[in-house]
Structures are given as structure tokens and as C-alpha cells.
Amino acid sequence: MKGRLSVCLLAALTTAQAQAGDVARGKESSAACAACHGPDGNSQAPDFPKIAGQYEDYLYRTLLDYKSGKRKNAIMQAQVANLSKEALADLSAYFAGLPGLHNTKR
Amino acid sequence: MKRTVQLFALAICVGAAGGAPAAEGSAEAAKDKLSMCVGCHGITGYRTAFPYVYHVPKLGGQHQAYIAAALQAYKKGDRSHPSMRAIAESLSDKDIADFAAYYGAQK
Numbered sequence A: 001m002k003g004r005l006s007v008c009l010l011a012a013l014t015t016a017q018a019q020a021g022d023v024a025r026g027k028e029s030s031a032a033c034a035a036c037h038g039p040d041g042n043s044q045a046p047d048f049p050k051i052a053g054q055y056e057d058y059l060y061r062t063l064l065d066y067k068s069g070k071r072k073n074a075i076m077q078a079q080v081a082n083l084s085k086e087a088l089a090d091l092s093a094y095f096a097g098l099p100g101l102h103n104t105k106r
Numbered sequence B: 001m002k003r004t005v006q007l008f009a010l011a012i013c014v015g016a017a018g019g020a021p022a023a024e025g026s027a028e029a030a031k032d033k034l035s036m037c038v039g040c041h042g043i044t045g046y047r048t049a050f051p052y053v054y055h056v057p058k059l060g061g062q063h064q065a066y067i068a069a070a071l072q073a074y075k076k077g078d079r080s081h082p083s084m085r086a087i088a089e090s091l092s093d094k095d096i097a098d099f100a101a102y103y104g105a106q107k
Helices: A002-018 A024-028 A031-037 A056-068 A072-081 A085-096 B002-018 B027-033 B035-041 B062-075 B080-089 B094-104
Strands: none
Touching: A024 A056, A024 A085, A031 A072, A031 A085, A056 A085, A056 B062, B027 B094, B035 B080, B062 B080, B062 B094
16 A cells, blocks of 8 residues: 555656756757747747747647647647657746746736 | 928828838837736736646747737637637737737837
């Protein structure tokens, strides 16, 4: 009983942490993103949104939606098609930590 | 003749000021309409609860053209967030341009 409980707790903890991305891993895999979103996530072209400093969970949700097709964009869907959820979480964590977008007072 | 030229010049100025295409938004004009945005986008750390729980995205510093495109996409139904769609459907092209100009200017 105690053994089973420990296993369950361990599974729960690791599952929860899988959603929190790793910034270092995200940085390693971010080269492909720079082509459109800029080397530091602050794109210069208005077609491609700035992503630096955006909320991590918003970025993650957006990438998941591109992957599932819930949000339609041919370019982004192609970009994330071969990325795992963990990779998307890592990228989200990385870009969220960069300076850029900010909240507005109004 | 001089009066005609003066009137003509005045007409051009007025035309330039008031006849700008709707794509040229006015950040000043947006300030009167911001109340519909502020409730979510003006509160740091605010999270939407439906359909998923996540932070409402930061708009400050985003490209003006991208914000306009996003609002147009919500208006057309190309993007699916229910609250954003409801809000965008109530906006005119001028409103969208104004909001884009406002948030795009928030450096």
C-alpha cells in the first residue's frame, strides 16, 4: 500500500513538472524560431509576432493549438509538427524569460 | 484667385487629416474604448478561465499590424477564443485599427 502510494505520488509530481519547460533546453532548440521571430524573440517583421517576454503558459497553449490544428496557420503548424509537448514547453519557457513584451497599465 | 488657392489648401489639409484610411488607427481614439480590453489585458497576471486556464497575453510592445491581424482573425472566426470573438465581432475596422495603434505604441 505504501509502495503504491509512493509510486502514485512520484508519477503525479513528474507529470506536473513535464509541463514546466526547461529554459536551457529551450534555448538550444530555438534557432529555428529566430528566422521569423528574431534572434531574441523580438521580431522585426510585423507579420511575425514578438514572443519575447510573453507569458509562458500562453505561448505553450498557442503552440499546442498550432500543433492540434485548433489554431490555423500553415507556417506554424509545419514548425511544431515534429516537436514534442516537452519541446514546446521548453521553448515557451525560454522565450517567456526574454525581455520584450510587457503588460499595459490600461 | 488667392482665396481659391487658400480654400484648396485648406481642403487638402482637412482631407489629409480626416480622410485617412481606416487602416491608419488612432491611439488617441482608442483611449475612449479601452474599457472592453482593460478588464483582461490591463490586469497583470490575469488568467482566462475558459476554455483553458492560461494567462491573457501581454500586448504592450506587440507589432501594431499583428494586433490588427489578430483582431480581424477573431472577428472573422479564424481564431477561436470565445470571449475574443465576441468582442471582435462588435468592433468596426476603425476600432480595430485604433486598438492596434494604441497597444502597438505602448513601448
